[in-house]
Amino acid sequence: MxxxxxxxxxxxxxxxxxxxxxxxxxxxxxxxxxVRDACLxxxxxDFDITTQATPDEMKQVLEGEKLLEAGxxxxxxxxxxxxxxxxxxxxxxxxxxxDSRHPDKVAFTRSLKEDVLRxxxxxxxxxxxxxxxxxxxxxxxxxxxxxxxxxxGDAGARMREDSLRVLRALRFAAKLGFEIDPGTxxxxxxxxxxxQGVSAERVAEEMNQTLLAPSAINALRVYPRVLFLALPExxxxxxxxQRTRFHAWDLWEHTLRTMAETENDxxxxxxxLLHDSGKPQTATHxxxxxxxxxxxxxxxxALSEKIMRRLKQPRALGEAVYTxxxxxxxxxxxxxxxxxxxxxxxxxxxxxxxxxYADTIAHAPRVAAEAHKITRLYEEAQALINSGSCLFLRxxxxxxxxxxxxxxxxxxxxxxxxxxxxxxxxxxNLKNDRAELLAAAKALMQA
Ligand code: ATP
Ligand code: MG
Numbered sequence: 001m002x003x004x005x006x007x008x009x010x011x012x013x014x015x016x017x018x019x020x021x022x023x024x025x026x027x028x029x030x031x032x033x034x035v036r037d038a039c040l041x042x043x044x045x046d047f048d049i050t051t052q053a054t055p056d057e058m059k060q061v062l063e064g065e066k067l068l069e070a071g072x073x074x075x076x077x078x079x080x081x082x083x084x085x086x087x088x089x090x091x092x093x094x095x096x097x098x099d100s101r102h103p104d105k106v107a108f109t110r111s112l113k114e115d116v117l118r119x120x121x122x123x124x125x126x127x128x129x130x131x132x133x134x135x136x137x138x139x140x141x142x143x144x145x146x147x148x149x150x151x152x153g154d155a156g157a158r159m160r161e162d163s164l165r166v167l168r169a170l171r172f173a174a175k176l177g178f179e180i181d182p183g184t185x186x187x188x189x190x191x192x193x194x195x196q197g198v199s200a201e202r203v204a205e206e207m208n209q210t211l212l213a214p215s216a217i218n219a220l221r222v223y224p225r226v227l228f229l230a231l232p233e234x235x236x237x238x239x240x241x242q243r244t245r246f247h248a249w250d251l252w253e254h255t256l257r258t259m260a261e262t263e264n265d266x267x268x269x270x271x272x273l274l275h276d277s278g279k280p281q282t283a284t285h286x287x288x289x290x291x292x293x294x295x296x297x298x299x300x301x302a303l304s305e306k307i308m309r310r311l312k313q314p315r316a317l318g319e320a321v322y323t324x325x326x327x328x329x330x331x332x333x334x335x336x337x338x339x340x341x342x343x344x345x346x347x348x349x350x351x352x353x354x355x356x357y358a359d360t361i362a363h364a365p366r367v368a369a370e371a372h373k374i375t376r377l378y379e380e381a382q383a384l385i386n387s388g389s390c391l392f393l394r395x396x397x398x399x400x401x402x403x404x405x406x407x408x409x410x411x412x413x414x415x416x417x418x419x420x421x422x423x424x425x426x427x428x429n430l431k432n433d434r435a436e437l438l439a440a441a442k443a444l445m446q447a
Pocket of ligand 2: 033046
């Protein structure tokens with residue numbers, strides 16, 4: 001009898017960890033994302049192990065190996081071997097959460113079944129061992145087949161135990177392109193308020209992963225109200241009409257289409273999501289029904305800042321999103337391109353053009369037809385940056401020393417003069433040429 005092809009090929013350090021634990025008499029299985037992904041025909045990158053051994057027993061079994069103990073309170077040791085970080089976690093049975101933030105206590109167990117049944121979704125509750133094969137106590141294989149996200153056990157109770165699971169369901173829908181089981185979805189909506197009590201960092205992590213996931217747009221189209229549980233400020237965007245000849249879609253659909261046109265980058269995905277978030281607040285309608293959203297850019301930027309702060313996102317990400325949202329409607333053209341790059345810096349400047357491109361495509365066809373102009377502008381911006389064109393004070397062909405040599409007194413006037421000269425270079429009135437700039441500086445000094 002020929003042996004069936006194994007579900008997955010284990011990297012040597014993973015096989016080593018299983019072998020060591022098993023030899024010492026402890027059960028150990030691959031579990032969670034790697035088993036799910038392997039069943040879907042994907043090659044896992046992260047391998048998580050769940051085991052009967054307690055952390056102390058693991059330490060004995062893996063003596064001499066490099067182990068990280070950051071997660072030890074939750075029963076997790078990380079084995080660092082062969083360039084991999086392998087998380088090995090003791091079987092747990094933590095169902096009692098006092099609030100959604102912290103498990104009351106971590107209760108270890110010797111039973112794999114108890115461990116997998118405390119996990120969030122059936123498709124994440126699969127375990128596998130090269131000798132015993134797949135173990136499916138929660139019905140995960142059926143749900144994988146039917147492409148369903150379903151809570152393990154009683155959905156309401158599971159969402160109450162840890163409200164973050166509400167967002168995790170959305171994340172897996174966005175990642176895998178699965179539907180959420182109707183019973184699980186109604187439990188999510190019923191218990192979603194509990195998300196207010198979940199730490200900002202955990203919420204931000206799930207949201208970020210959701211926005212970067214391959215099926216994010218579809219998940220947000222089908223389950224917008226799950227997102228609004230975490231970002232209630234965005235709820236008024238749903239079904240907000242945009243009755244202007246520039247728009248073909250309502251506000252939420254326009255937002256999704258803008259996101260769909262952005263690349264996989266957090267600042268771009270977040271700014272696409274938030275760029276028009278101030279529209280519901282600023283909407284007015286002419287007697288003929290035409291919509292206006294005067295000043296929505298500033299309102300959207302303020303909302304973005306509030307949301308990114310609340311989620312405790314990294315400062316650089318928050319600032320980039322704020323800037324992109326604030327300026328998303330500014331007219332950038334060949335005449336002022338250098339000024340914008342100077343103002344925002346190369347990275348954010350290029351992203352603003354990418355956001356504008358995506359936003360333009362998501363308008364009515366007559367507007368979208370103009371998107372190629374932004375593409376050309378983007379190429380021009382890239383060429384300016386790559387060719388080392390003068391965009392910043394540091395690029396100017398003269399510096400403060402030159403002005404002092406010419407007789408300028410030390411003091412603020414030097415900086416003011418250099419800024420003025422840079423301005424002239426950016427607008428094309430002067431060339432970034434040493435002789436030309438020195439002559440201009442001399443003329444300014446004598447003026
Ligand atoms: P990914 O490949 O996207 O990382 P994953 O399934 O590995 O997916 P993780 O967030 O890394 O997802 O979690 C690992 C496993 O731990 C999950 O598959 C699940 O079994 C379990 N798990 C994680 N978070 C929770 C939670 N909040 N409640 C219950 N089980 C959880
Ligand atoms: Mg994982």
